[in-house]
Amino acid sequence: MLKKIFYGFIGFLTLFIIYYLINKESIDSQPKKKPVESVSQIKERQQLEHAIKKVYEDAGEELSIKVKKIISDAQKDMDFILALKPSQVIAINRQESKRKEITLKDSTKSSRLKYMALPDFRKYTGGEERKEIFFKYFLYLVEGRNQQILKMRKKVILWKRDIETISPKNKKTVQYLAQKYQVEDFDIQENSSWNRLLARLDIIPTSLALAQAAKESLWGTSRFARYGYNYYGQRCFSRGCGIIPKKRGSRKFEVTTFSSPRKGVNSYIHNLNTHPAYESLRTIRSRQRARGENIKGLILVNTLDKYSERGSDYIKDLKSLIRYNKLAKYDVY
Template sequence: MRDHVRMSMIYLLLAALLAVVPVGIARHMLSISRTDAFIPDRPNYLAHQYPPKGEAELTSRLAKLLNNSMKAVGAVPRIFMAKLPEDLPEIDVIVEKKRLFVSSLLPLVLRANELIVADRGRLLTIRHKIEQHEKLTKPEAQWLRKTAREYREKLPLKVEASHIDSLLLKIDVIPPSLAIAQAAIESAWGTSKFAQKGNALFGEWVWGHSAKGIIPERRLEGKTHKVKSFDYLLDSVRSYMRNLNRHQTYHGLRTLRAEMRYNGEVLTGALLAPALVTYSERGVEYVDDVVSIIRYNDLDVLDNASLSNS
């Protein structure tokens, strides 16, 4: 009885605390409890940080990320920005604007690829079990079905190794240089309204009243689309990669990537870019722009970047 009363008092105290503690402080308390927690196969949004609003908020770790060129850093700091710096559109020095954009985005691209690699690892484990005629555990089977639906693959009741191979064709990384170059084009180096207000880096469209997005100011009459918005920048990066990895339009990119892997070639943005000729209505001109941005800004060196282990 005494324990029951004690637990009731604890619940009441927690309820009172939540009632008086501002949401912002509560989020801060949650974030500092797991700022560097590394969860291999989950986004872990509690570890994401908002850009500093001034020098007073610029910690040494953030300064290491935002004030340095990521092209000269061996291990990229494991710092994930929740949104782009608000002063990005006001920066007049183009080189500085680009550097800040790349520094903010690169860790997120690497993290999104890291999550994809974790999924590939799971698939390879499952494939091995299937080849060995071992029964999948219930969590493995559930995860496999869920992942197949996410990537628009139909699985039969009896899954074979070939079905896993079809998923492995889709679930693979996107070179950082390609992702950053496309984000630079679609978001005007992070200065567009969609990027600043909705974390929309790649100009993805959505339809429907319930779809979360921003209505373009110059949307043509009769059009009903919105530019898809996101709570976190990482969500935008992951949605972009999922789009390239599952949409039938980009089957050519996935095939080329698989061929490069089979031949032992290094995946680079410049080599994969020609397979994106259908990404924009501008076709070949769009591809030329992507390749030019990669080469002019030396983004190809980012394809060898990796996140720090700490």
């Protein structure tokens, strides 16, 4: 009797398992229903498709796979698509194709740093993960520009030591630099003119550049950073020169747009090296050079009271950023 019950139970269980597997396979093989779009969703998708098509047409160049992926990934962000200018698409295209290498030196050795693509900082969680990616990327840009400046500065110092033997070509280079760095009444025969040029032709300490980029761009996530590659809050004052801030009151300025992050960083460094508001920064930096010292961000930051309307509070924030994130270790020149 017990054997019959046992074998009956086994048989029933076997049939049940077979029935379950057949039905499961049948259910899995059925096509899944696509979610029904609402009228507003259809309209938004059509607007996106139209905006993307316009970007492709206006760019006037064959877009690389990377650029197509950037635009594809951005379809959820309507503001990004509408703000993406043809010049920016072309710039991304060209930046992707060149992939130039730059030399990056630290306090102990030289290394080659290959092209580094701009990360989407919003994809990283706030805190240490985003900080690491942010500092790595801007270290690449800032150090690249500082290396270029140091290379030219060394040449100028050599030419200054023996003015009489400078070639006509190099004289033109010096005159060009004097104009670029806005050195008034430059006289190639005057030692003081060379000193004024060298006071401007110098690096911005990496710690300071990293801290300001983080502060001004909200760690790379601000509207101006994402749409205009402006990571330093730089302004322009002609109509249509940049992005109009949502809260600017009666003041007539826009936030400058750049064709690439590199150009934004280079403009920031040039601004500190030439604008009258930062004369004290350049003076203190020249004194550090005369004493044979490395240029320190924690010293020069004290001269940036005119960079922000917040004045001394802004300086305190930058100092905290430099100290908390141990950025002074990058000031090795």
